Amino acid sequence: MKILCFKTKKDVEMFAASIVIKAVQANPRIVLGLATGRTMIGVYSEMVSLARKSPTTFREVKTFNLDEYVGLPPHHPASFQHFMHEHLFSHLNFNLAYCSLPRGFSPHPAAEAIRYENEIEQKGGIDLQLLGLGVNAHIGFNEPGSSFDSKTRVVKLTQETKDQNKFAFPNESIPEEAISMGLSTIMKCQKILLIVTGLSKARPLADSLEAVQVAFPASILKNHSDVTVLADEEAVSLIPEAKRQLITRAN
Numbered sequence: 001m002k003i004l005c006f007k008t009k010k011d012v013e014m015f016a017a018s019i020v021i022k023a024v025q026a027n028p029r030i031v032l033g034l035a036t037g038r039t040m041i042g043v044y045s046e047m048v049s050l051a052r053k054s055p056t057t058f059r060e061v062k063t064f065n066l067d068e069y070v071g072l073p074p075h076h077p078a079s080f081q082h083f084m085h086e087h088l089f090s091h092l093n094f095n096l097a098y099c100s101l102p103r104g105f106s107p108h109p110a111a112e113a114i115r116y117e118n119e120i121e122q123k124g125g126i127d128l129q130l131l132g133l134g135v136n137a138h139i140g141f142n143e144p145g146s147s148f149d150s151k152t153r154v155v156k157l158t159q160e161t162k163d164q165n166k167f168a169f170p171n172e173s174i175p176e177e178a179i180s181m182g183l184s185t186i187m188k189c190q191k192i193l194l195i196v197t198g199l200s201k202a203r204p205l206a207d208s209l210e211a212v213q214v215a216f217p218a219s220i221l222k223n224h225s226d227v228t229v230l231a232d233e234e235a236v237s238l239i240p241e242a243k244r245q246l247i248t249r250a251n
């Protein structure tokens, strides 16, 4: 696992976006794994401006999102489906038939999770996966304690995660459950970018560099052969001296 450290959040977002755009230009039929969350808003906005400057077609790109809340209709303003339309899909020429998220509104969420895992496999797996990091070191919605063998499944959200994300539900309570790709699903992706910005992510990033353990789900990424962490100064600030050789200054 290598860590590229940039001065600012904006530098991280621009670099992450440039990697994705170059990957799409190199392989217009790429399968992308996408994430939601505040970290991704700037990344997607940079992708949109880069793709406009250096014409890029997304018509044949396939996408799989990491997760979705159980019980939300797709047009619910806090659904990840809605987030993806607002921040990415509606701005570029994606073919929406190729853009998949778990169907959180399915009457049978457990069966939907299995269907989604199979769909990823049938499409040949994910070439490039974007990940954010939860304040408890979760990736997707794989909360602490998630099995390293886990596949896409229904998960119960922890109080910490509900507190982190409840701002999106001003008039109602946040769902208790989500459908999330599992840790083994994520580990099968060919290449992974973990995007970590801001002081609130300094502790979970430092924890994730400790021994691989279920208490810190992102620590499993140390066992993957192609993970790059893109971080800003604030996010790397609690990495202990002994691990600082993992960090390469990018600017």
Ligand code: GLP
Pocket: 035, 036, 037, 038, 039, 040, 066, 067, 131, 132, 133, 134, 135, 138, 139, 140, 141, 161, 165
């Ligand atoms: C949610 C998502 C994660 C994301 C995390 C971080 O919990 N399920 O995939 O990484 O939020 O969110 P933020 O970027 O808003 O800090």
